[in-house]
Amino acid sequence: MKSKFFGLILMVLIVGIFLSYGCSQQVVKADVEKPKAPEVQVVVPKTEEVKKEEPPPQVVEKEVPKAVPVAKPTPPPKLNDIFFDFDKYNIRPNDAETLKQNLDWFIANKGVRVRIEGHCDERGTVEYNLVLGQKRADATKNYLVNLGVDEKLLETVSYGKERPFDPGHNEEAWAKNRRAHFLILK
Numbered sequence: 488m489k490s491k492f493f494g495l496i497l498m499v500l501i502v503g504i505f506l507s508y509g510c511s512q513q514v515v516k517a518d519v520e521k522p523k524a525p526e527v528q529v530v531v532p533k534t535e536e537v538k539k540e541e542p543p544p545q546v547v548e549k550e551v552p553k554a555v556p557v558a559k560p561t562p563p564p565k566l567n568d569i570f571f572d573f574d575k576y577n578i579r580p581n582d583a584e585t586l587k588q589n590l591d592w593f594i595a596n597k598g599v600r601v602r603i604e605g606h607c608d609e610r611g612t613v614e615y616n617l618v619l620g621q622k623r624a625d626a627t628k629n630y631l632v633n634l635g636v637d638e639k640l641l642e643t644v645s646y647g648k649e650r651p652f653d654p655g656h657n658e659e660a661w662a663k664n665r666r667a668h669f670l671i672l673k
Contacts, residue, residue, distance in 0.1 A: 566592050566601070566669035569627060570662065573608070576622035578630050586630050589669070593636045600672040603627050605645040606652070608661035613647060620645030627667040642672075 566589050569582035578586070593601075605620030605627075624643035632638045652668075653660035 566671070568666045568668050571623055571665045571667075573610075573661070573665065574619070576619060576626045578626055583630065586627070587634065590631070590634050590636065593631070593640075596671075598640070600640050600642070602670040602672055603641060603643045604650075604668040604670060605643065605647075606650060606664055606666050606668060607648045608664040609648045609651065609656070610661065611648070613649075616647035617645050620647045623665075623667050 567585050569578065569585050571577075571582075572579070593599075603624045605622070605624030607616035607620050607623075611619070621643065624645055628638070628641045628643050631641060648664070651660070651664045652666065653663040655661075
């Protein structure tokens with residue numbers, strides 16, 4: 488009987504070891520496949536402790552600078568054309584005043600180069616009007632140089648009757664076309 492009892496105990500031990508060995512492998516596989524989330528311990532401080540440790544944020548109001556009214560820049564005076572009588576290149580008194588006003592632009596824009604274009608009306612030959620247009624441009628340049636404009640900043644060209652301002656064929660259109668025009672060069 489002792490040997491039967493001993494065999495039975497031995498059998499129970501073997502089955503127990505076998506089961507525990509098999510179960511431990513399954514648990515290990517389960518642990519590897521599904522890792523446990525780390526335990527997080529949340530500590531909520533008491534309201535009084537938070538107030539003591541961290542002062543409440545303070546609102547700092549910055550003074551917004553008041554808008555200062557800015558004066559709008561006045562555009563510099565522009566260069567106005569001057570006009571001539573029929574078949575003439577002398578500067579008329581009213582046009583001399585215009586050139587004196589143009590001097591303000593030259594003072595405000597020192598160093599800027601300007602081309603003075605001489606123009607004529609449609610009457611006369613192409614050659615005649617090219618010469619007359621050049622005389623008008625040169626007369627305008629000389630007048631400005633006498634007012635104090637640097638001669639090196641002024642250049643002249645004649646377009647004769649090739650670039651009319653007004654395409655009309657009457658005295659009103661012709662009066663607009665007999666001119667010295669200013670072109671600002673960049």
